[in-house]
Amino acid sequence: MLYKTLPGPPVTPTARAEGGQPAGREASMRKQGIRELVGRAMVDPDFLDSLVRAPESTLVEYELDDTERAAVLQAVTRLRSTPSTQRAGAFRSTLVRRLAT
Secondary structure, three states, X not given: OOXXXXXXXXXXXXXXXXXXOEOOHHHHHOOEOHHHHHHHHHHOHHXXXXXXXXXXXXXXXXXXXXXXXXXXXXXXXXXXXXXXXXXXXXXXXXXXXXXXX
């Protein structure tokens, strides 16, 4: 059986779900993306605080492209001067503006 050349372990075409995403165990093992990061920041204040304090080490668990990473780091820089009670909304708004354009 032929395998597609992909980062990580080989995956057969039948092991991929519709839309080209890994199916089953591989899907749970892949890193999370920008949507998961923003969602977690919205509901987990400890995570958002960690992101503000140490963005590089916090972002390790997320698979972001260069544009997404730059947008997150810029948003985090802005959050440092934002009251903690307003950080989640400000973070989301900043990223939506940056990534939607």
